[in-house]
Amino acid sequence: MSIQVYVNGQYFPKEEAKISVFDHGFLYGDGVFEGIRAYGGKVFRLNEHIDRLYNGARGIMIDIPLKKEEMAEVVLETLRRNELKDAYIRLVISRGAGDLGLDPRKCKTPTIICITDKIVLYPEELYNKGMEIITAATRRNRPEGVNPQMKSLNYLNNIMAKLEANLAGAPEAMLLNNEDYVAECTGDNIFIVKDGVLITPPPYVGILVGITRNAIMELAEKIGIKVEEKVFTRYEVFTADECFLSGTAAEAVPVVKVDGRQIADGKPGPITNKILKEFKELIKTEGTEIYS
Template sequence: MGLIIYLDGQYVEEEQAKVSVFDHGLLYGDGVFEGIRAYNGVVFKLKEHLKRLYQGAHTMGLKINETPEEMAQVVTETCRRNDLTDAYIRLVVTRGKGDLGLDPRKCAKTTTFCISATIKLYPEELYQTGLELITVATRRNIAEACNPRVKSLNYLNNIYAKMEANLAGVPEAVLLNNEGYVAEATGDNIFFVRDGVLYTPPISAGLLEGVTRNCVIDLAKKRGIEVREVLFTRMDLYTADECFLTGTAAEAIPAVKYDGRMIGTGQPGEITKMLIQDYRDYVRNAGDGEKI
């Protein structure tokens, strides 16, 4: 038996979860989405994810059929129907069915679907030994073209960068913004540590304001670690003591090599390991979300 999918007001078998070939989410990447996690029967930071979803939709002029309260129920009910207490949830809203032209006014109503399944982005050994990163030629989208703060279905920028990482034989890539400052990885935010201070790019650098990113910043401050959101270049990562990435699917994972250069000792650093453990403890025990 397959998964149960929410699709426009109904819960259907995955084989029946179909959208039109005229849906502008498919034809043009016109839509928004969220990746959300559930731990121990609680959908983690659901309010924060829904806030970002609705803000992105509003920015794009998408009118979501469901209210935020209804959407929260959609997410939890999809998990229940699939008997999942630990899950990766993909919530998607597209422009909906239209014609072959670009005009969004031809799409009468948006399409919403929700998938509750599982995901494993990296093998467990990399959480112990750390990732190798490279800088790629692909630059992060500029805000005036396709604003990275909107988590849209138009993900080619990230996919191009991931393809470059694959060709180089490394698991993850770092994108610079148009001015040459570090923005983020293909699907994760980036942090580094120097002299006990935690650094991460500001939102204005051209990145998605990650829910996991913000959570780790809060956890670091609770530890008394100074956090600075500043612009920085590749050299700052070359000379860092520690480095790690954060994201909903990846959670928090160390990086130990960048553009062929060892970061720090070449092993996950103490602050990195501490924050990774703090994050794992928090998501498993805090109950910061909606119960399934």
């Protein structure tokens, strides 16, 4: 059976799921989206994802015609129709169809799309041995331009950095902001460990505040690991005791080399491994039931 995709209140086989070529999401990247995960019949932190989606839409003045509870049900029903218990979910809200001009007032009704499918971002080997990443020359968008805290459909900033990673043969690239502080990677937040303290960049350096990032910070504090949000440079990454990335699709993956510099002994560290183990346990128990 073909994957069923929700588009504006109806379900279509993926081959027939369509939007207008005049949709401003397609023409201008004018919209917001969420990537969400389901594990074992539960959607992980669905409400937090819905809240972030609506906050992003408010930031670009899109009035979503569904209530949050109705949007959550769209996610659950799309999973049910595809008989999925373990899945990646993509919620997309665009400005909707207008004309070829920029004026958002020409777009009368937002487009709402929900896609559910499987996703594998990195090979299993990287989770066990760690990955090597590079620093991109591309800088993170300034908050005064396209604020990274809005998960917008305009992802060209991330894609430019991803192209650099591809050309370097690396699975990920780290982005700095315009003040040379580490912000995040193309699709993941970043953490380092130094002297037993877990450190991650604060929102104001230009990051998307990740749902998985927040969950990991909560887990770390719960198991007695001190957590700090503070700025740091590439030097602090090079000289860290441990490093790992987090994201909805990636979950959490160790980093053992950055720009050719080995992190500590070149293996995933004990705090990283402990947090990854705790996160795996968390996703087994926490979430909104799909088939209740």
